[in-house]
Amino acid sequence: xxxxxxxxxxxxxxxxxxxxxxxxxxxxxxxxxxxxxxxxxxxxxxxxxxxxxxxxxxxxxxxxxxxxxxxxxxxxxxxxxxxxxxxxxxxxxxxxxxxxxxxxxxxxxxxxxxxxxxxxxxxxxxxxxxxxxxxxxxxxxxxxxxxxxxxxxxxxxxxxxxxxxxxxxxxxxxxxxxxxxxxxxxxxxxxxxxxxxxxxxxxxxxxxxxxxxxxxxxxxxxxxxxxxxxxxxxxxxxxxxxxxxxxxxxxxxxxxxxxxxxxxxxxxxxxxxxxxxxxxxxxxxxxxxxxxxxxxxxxxxxxxxxxxxxxxxxxxxxxxxxxxxxxxxxxxxxxxxxxxxxxxxxxxxxxxxxxxxxxxxxxxxxxxxxxxxxxxxxxxxxxxxxxxxxxxxxxxxxxxxxxxxxxxxxxxxxxxxxxxxxxxxxxxxxxxxxxxxxxxxxxxxxx
Amino acid sequence: xxxxxxxxxxxxxxxxxxxxxxxxxxxxxxxxxxxxxxxxxxxxxxxxxxxxxxxxxxxxxxxxxxxxxxxxxxxxxxxxxxxxxxxxxxxxxxxxxxxxxxxxxxxxxxxxxxxxxxxxxxxxxxxxxxxxxxxxxxxxxxxxxxxxxxx
Numbered sequence: 001x002x003x004x005x006x007x008x009x010x011x012x013x014x015x016x017x018x019x020x021x022x023x024x025x026x027x028x029x030x031x032x033x034x035x036x037x038x039x040x041x042x043x044x045x046x047x048x049x050x051x052x053x054x055x056x057x058x059x060x061x062x063x064x065x066x067x068x069x070x071x072x073x074x075x076x077x078x079x080x081x082x083x084x085x086x087x088x089x090x091x092x093x094x095x096x097x098x099x100x101x102x103x104x105x106x107x108x109x110x111x112x113x114x115x116x117x118x119x120x121x122x123x124x125x126x127x128x129x130x131x132x133x134x135x136x137x138x139x140x141x142x143x144x145x146x147x148x149x150x151x152x153x154x155x156x157x158x159x160x161x162x163x164x165x166x167x168x169x170x171x172x173x174x175x176x177x178x179x180x181x182x183x184x185x186x187x188x189x190x191x192x193x194x195x196x197x198x199x200x201x202x203x204x205x206x207x208x209x210x211x212x213x214x215x216x217x218x219x220x221x222x223x224x225x226x227x228x229x230x231x232x233x234x235x236x237x238x239x240x241x242x243x244x245x246x247x248x249x250x251x252x253x254x255x256x257x258x259x260x261x262x263x264x265x266x267x268x269x270x271x272x273x274x275x276x277x278x279x280x281x282x283x284x285x286x287x288x289x290x291x292x293x294x295x296x297x298x299x300x301x302x303x304x305x306x307x308x309x310x311x312x313x314x315x316x317x318x319x320x321x322x323x324x325x326x327x328x329x330x331x332x333x334x335x336x337x338x339x340x341x342x343x344x345x346x347x348x349x350x351x352x353x354x355x356x357x358x359x360x361x362x363x364x365x366x367x368x369x370x371x372x373x374x375x376x377x378x379x380x381x382x383x384x385x386x387x388x389x390x391x392x393x394x395x396x397x398x399x400x401x402x403x404x405x406x407x408x409x410x411x412x413x414x415x416x417x418x419x420x421x422x423x424x425x426x427x428x429x430x431x432x433x434x435x436x437x438x439x440x441x442x443x444x445x446x447x
Numbered sequence: 448x449x450x451x452x453x454x455x456x457x458x459x460x461x462x463x464x465x466x467x468x469x470x471x472x473x474x475x476x477x478x479x480x481x482x483x484x485x486x487x488x489x490x491x492x493x494x495x496x497x498x499x500x501x502x503x504x505x506x507x508x509x510x511x512x513x514x515x516x517x518x519x520x521x522x523x524x525x526x527x528x529x530x531x532x533x534x535x536x537x538x539x540x541x542x543x544x545x546x547x548x549x550x551x552x553x554x555x556x557x558x559x560x561x562x563x564x565x566x567x568x569x570x571x572x573x574x575x576x577x578x579x580x581x582x583x584x585x586x587x588x589x590x591x592x593x594x595x596x597x598x
Contacts, residue, residue, distance in 0.1 A: 161555075161557055162558075163557060163558055163560055163561050164558060164561055165557075165558050166558040166562075167558050167561050167562055167565070168565075170565075171561065171562055171564075171565030171566075172561075172565070174564075174565040174566075174568040174569050174572075175506065175512075175561075175564050175565055175568050177505065177506035177507045177538065177539045177568075178502060178503070178504050178505075178506060178512070178564075179502075180539075215502065217501040217502070218501050218502040221498070221501065222561065
């Protein structure tokens with residue numbers, strides 16, 4: 001595939017990195033010399049200096065031959081104009097990142113079709129959905145659902161005295177009849193490893209696995225994490241993300257209190273959000289929060305536009321008794337730091353946007369992709385095509401690409417955690433965990 | 448966690464007459480209580496049934512390891528029962544279970560519980576062990592077989 005990416009910010013960088021590693025020809029258009037240098041040094045992609053809204057630059061980037069066009073600069077207008085121009089060159093698929101709701105969303109008078117764009121991605125909406133997922137799974141670091149929610153992919157942190165600390169993977173294999181899970185990967189000191197049978201789970205690991213949703217109670221027993229009911233939620237920051245998250249959570253039946261510093265904004269929010277308590281207070285106004293019961297809150301979510309505020313306020317309320325804290329963290333450098341000092345879940349708008357784009361870009365047989373472990377790996381939902389050479393083979397006899405592991409097999413309505421003796425059939429859907437180096441191989445392997 | 452450290456030999460049951468898993472669990476918990484390994488037998492029994500309601504503890508191949516963490520025990524303890532007619536434990540393969548170990552763990556969560564489960568599973572699923580257990584004539588013989596094949 002020949003792809004052009006406009007904008008080498010964090011989102012563009014991540015997409016360029018991933019697509020080029022998967023063997024696509026990627027050209028990136030970027031105006032900023034510093035970003036250009038960074039990209040050239042780290043990513044195997046061609047960089048063209050200039051603006052994505054200029055035909056000259058686009059032609060230089062080889063737009064006549066491009067079949068994929070992704071505009072992800074931080075300016076909506078540039079992204080939209082770039083996509084309009086790409087339409088003139090008959091580029092097959094066009095994706096634009098659009099922040100402003102003027103161009104996208106319920107009240108907008110425009111839709112993607114007006115621009116000839118296949119997909120408009122609104123980072124705020126993507127992030128809001130990711131946060132709501134994180135709220136619904138109380139003990140997990142990362143969660144994605146597959147097969148219409150019947151299969152879940154989870155990551156649990158292993159703390160001191162965890163029942164599985166020191167347990168070998170082969171031990172878990174022995175009791176698979178009772179605890180049907182497939183451990184896909186372990187994050188150990190920031191590195192993603194695909195463990196083998198004699199590897200042991202250690203304190204500080206994040207263990208990623210696939211299981212059937214109906215087995216969640218037993219999986220929680222195995223990992224020694226109690227199912228906690230989440231009811232009371234505090235939300236800090238009444239911007240676009242905060243508004244979207246508050247609305248989604250309130251509709252799902254949670255009790256939401258939204259804290260916003262700006263009094264005028266509080267009035268607007270109160271008009272928009274019926275049933276949500278709006279508190280006019282600052283991020284560190286712990287007295288007000290205590291009066292409202294922050295010490296008994298199940299979840300605190302910080303989504304102001306300042307990373308430090310989000311991280312610090314999360315740690316502050318956790319000290320005062322809030323059970324779980326989720327922080328929006330924009331700067332990629334702060335992501336691993338935030339989780340290492342006590343933030344339970346750190347969500348990156350840029351990574352979330354990049355994965356939404358990647359999800360769309362994947363060809364044919366890939367139904368869904370979810371990023372894992374700060375983008376160090378992915379979970380794919382794929383279909384075994386009719387004519388695949390895998391049909392009729394046992395899982396253990398198939399030489400699956402290195403760095404990839406099958407976590408679940410869906411056949412019709414049945415979702416199943418496999419062992420080696422399972423036979424593959426045509427039309428089976430597989431949940432596959434893959435390191436970046438293996439993603440493309442998995443796609444090729446199936447076709 | 449060697450099986451020797453957790454198996455309570457005097458609780459071993461050579462010919463269980465239990466027809467349901469409830470009967471069998473009552474029986475085994477009672478024997479562990481007689482051996483002084485259970486502080487509160489009703490509580491332990493209830494905790495076992497709660498686990499059973501969340502998931503079947505049948506491993507397949509005729510093996511079941513009903514288990515729980517419970518306030519009613521203060522050390523990891525196991526009891527074996529041979530059920531020649533088989534008892535239903537909602538196994539993955541739908542087979543009735545003839546080789547049953549009940550495993551009780553104190554509340555304090557640590558890895559020994561999971562490792563003991565794995566160890567018992569590894570032992571009881573071996574064909575050779577199952578044949579020998581079926582052929583055994585006495586409780587002592589059963590205990591000896593269980594301990595000698597543990598590795």
